[in-house]
Amino acid sequence: MHLSGVVGGASLGPALLAYAGRSTLPKAATLVLWHAAGAGLLVALAASSHLARHTTGMLGKTPHGSLKPLNLALFWPYHAALRTKLGLQRQLSSEPIWNRVTADYYIGAWPSEEALVPAAQLAVLDVTCELPLQVAAPAYLALPTWDTHCPTVEQIEAGVAWSERQVAAGRGVLVHCAHGHGRSAAMLAAILIARGDAADVAGAVAMLVAARPRVRLNARQQAGLAAWLAARKGRQ
Numbered sequence: 001m002h003l004s005g006v007v008g009g010a011s012l013g014p015a016l017l018a019y020a021g022r023s024t025l026p027k028a029a030t031l032v033l034w035h036a037a038g039a040g041l042l043v044a045l046a047a048s049s050h051l052a053r054h055t056t057g058m059l060g061k062t063p064h065g066s067l068k069p070l071n072l073a074l075f076w077p078y079h080a081a082l083r084t085k086l087g088l089q090r091q092l093s094s095e096p097i098w099n100r101v102t103a104d105y106y107i108g109a110w111p112s113e114e115a116l117v118p119a120a121q122l123a124v125l126d127v128t129c130e131l132p133l134q135v136a137a138p139a140y141l142a143l144p145t146w147d148t149h150c151p152t153v154e155q156i157e158a159g160v161a162w163s164e165r166q167v168a169a170g171r172g173v174l175v176h177c178a179h180g181h182g183r184s185a186a187m188l189a190a191i192l193i194a195r196g197d198a199a200d201v202a203g204a205v206a207m208l209v210a211a212r213p214r215v216r217l218n219a220r221q222q223a224g225l226a227a228w229l230a231a232r233k234g235r236q
Contacts, residue, residue: 002218003047003147010081011040036077043078047146049220056129056144065126065133065142082130086110086178098174099212102197104167107188107212109180111135118174123166125159125175127151127183139166143187147178150186150224153231159187160194181214186221190228201225 015037022030046055059078060071072079090097090109097116098108110131111117111124117135124137129144141162143155151159163173175191177183189204198204201222208215217225 002049002220003149004044004049007040007047007078008044011037011044013037014040014077039075039077040081043075047149052146052149053152056146059130061129061132061142061144063142065140067132079130082178086112089179095212095214098176098180101188101192101207101211104172105163105188105191106172106174107180107184107208107215108174108176110176110178111174119172121171123163123171123173125163125173125187127155127159127175127177127187131178138171139169145177145183148182148218148220150221151183152224153228156187156190156224156228157232160191163191164195179214180212181216182218182221185212185215186217186225189217189225193229194232201229 014033017033021033025033042058045051046058058071059075060068062068096108097111098106098118100106100118106118106122108116108118110128112134114135117124121138123139123141124133124135125141125143126133127143127145129146133140133142141159143151143159145151145155159175163175166173175184175188185205185208189198189201189208192198192204192207193200198207201217205215205217
């Protein structure tokens with residue numbers, strides 16, 4: 001299921017509670033519930049297929065990886081739910097935070113603390129729009145993308161060029177999204193193809209799955225890579 005459906009469905013809970021408790025709950029509690037419902041519905045709408053490419057800045061992600069305080073305050077219910085979900089999943093899952101794909105490239109989930117980064121002096125390529133940079137990195141590139149979507153053709157091309165500059169400078173590169181399964185896999189698949197490590201998307205995905213078995217590209221991400229490949233061939 002895509003992000004819009006998940007968040008939109010979850011937003012109905014606080015909305016129904018607020019409506020049912022409108023005459024019994026304290027006004028402050030009702031307002032908090034309506035705020036949570038409204039924030040979730042806005043995220044669901046923004047992450048829809050028609051709007052996602054134009055709304056990645058809604059949560060306030062800056063080029064340096066921080067989240068703007070005003071945006072954080074407006075969407076705190078979404079962030080609180082997301083961090084809780086990620087924390088619980090990490091407690092229950094046996095999957096590593098990151099996996100090494102080649103000598104220079106790693107794929108992984110959001111590194112919420114320094115201990116979750118595979119090595120010192122590692123460049124970080126971040127394809128989330130909802131999670132902040134929490135670690136020290138000698139080089140950092142944010143390519144904000146909604147969950148379950150694919151970076152744009154322009155973002156992919158920028159990520160490929162940037163990551164290769166980092167490798168040329170002697171740094172490894174960690175490509176991450178929230179879970180290390182979709183957005184980051186699409187981005188790293190493009191890098192592997194551009195480097196010649198894989199001949200096509202199927203070959204790149206096979207390399208990623210061999211390193212991180214839960215990698216899965218959805219239809220949006222496969223279409224995004226196909227569009228990038230077509231644009232790349234058109235320039236050659």
